[in-house]
Amino acid sequence: MENKNQNSTNLNKFISSTGICSRRDAEKFIVAGRVTINKNVAQLGNRVFEGDEVRVDGRLLKAKPKTLYIALNKPVGVVCTTDSKERKNIVKFIGHPERLFPIGRLDKPSEGLIFLTNDGDIVNKILRAGNNHEKEYIVSVDKKITDDFIEKMSNGIPILGTVTQNCKVEKITDFVFKIILTQGLNRQIRRMCEYLGYEVTKLKRERIMNVSLGKLKTGDWRELTEEEMKEINQMISSSSKTEEASTIIEKQKPKPKKKKETPKSNDFNRKSAAFRKNSPKSKRNSNANSKFGRKRR
Template sequence: MEPVRLSKRMAELGLCSRREADEYIARGWVTVDGVVVDVLGSKVLPEQKIELRRQAQRAQSQRVTVLLNKPVGYVSGQAEQGYQPAVVLIRPENHWAGDASGIRFAREHLGNLAPAGRLDIDSVGLLVLTQDGRVAKALIGEESGVEKEYLVRVSGRLGPEGLALLNHGLSLDGQPLKPAKVQWQNADQLRFVLQEGKKRQIRRMCELVGLRVTGLKRIRIGRIALGDLPQGKWRYLGADERF
């Protein structure tokens, strides 16, 4: 088999992101078959054993992931059209008193804190921001299959055929969507469970079957539920929690 870049292989193995891999390699924190490799661009064979040294493991353990109950009016990523990014809400005064992680807020937790997935400006609920490339890859990497669950308030009429299409059979941007799990939660609210996250996907899916979304709330990502986290508040992902 052909050799591949060490940083790419590290990301494929879920050791870290490619950006983090380059940092660890440059610092001499990576071994291949027990030998330190500190040259960027180095290549390895798929069967070679890649390990992080203690310094890299320590650096990873200090990276945090934050769970925010995003309100309406904030964008997930970069500021746009006068709207603020959700990361501005990660302040000590918004830290949820019910956070059981045991992690104390530190200013360095705000460095390189980026959203792992989008939640549009009109939507509310669970938004993940992380410093950890492993978390980002798990949630938004090309091979991610982590479920995301939403409660979606709608207006309009939806027959059995439309509900069947929401579950499987729709396409967006010329690409067929993965099967979803969509069912009625109550008279005007649907529950969606998706394994992908195209831009404004649920709103566009609903439009295709004659519905208009009047409210959208994300309540779960993988095994992590929004739970009792109040709107506008945030907490840390605990060491024992996994998506």
């Protein structure tokens, strides 16, 4: 029995995990006889095993997919978009069965570290420029790097109608430098170099926040570790959504119609509010609205 329980989930927890309601509301649905497991009316304390069909008011519940956080060493030529019309888009390149989207961008001619996830909240938080999340790059240019170049790159360059924030720049060889940014302007490093008369010949992102490429080979990806995610969540704990971040992620996702409608039967997992309206606590609706998704009159 103990082994079975390890591979199962408490019913109220399972219902809550689908996002339709809280555990407390889930218990109310169970007590009211509105929940079935494999067509049998459920009771408090029942557990859900893999393959079980759980329904509320006859509507099948689907568990949310596992939250994924992936680090990819992007090759040159891959485009950071989810647009299926782009033959070399990053999602096709990875070929993961879950629907993922990139966190931020890395130009087509650039390579290196980029995160992908199915967690929209963390995208907004990481992209928020004001949080000073560091990104480290190794850059090769076509001319010898001077002290003047390093100083000007470090102290701000006028591009895209603004002046770039101060950043850390370090000369590695005559033609290679390291730069650590906390901004994410479009083609920022290339534009900064162009302003000073230099052309970037190679650009590779080596680190985002606390995660480095390490031994990850070009084209390979791995899931972020629990320790890495714990540290990232600590770093973004005070972050919130911003217009900049929201705009980026919304461009990557299909835009849903923002029409307020009473949920239809196939909208079951998305409209938890209807459950609260129909909960047994509301005497007014307990009989007339026992079915989810009653049409407006």
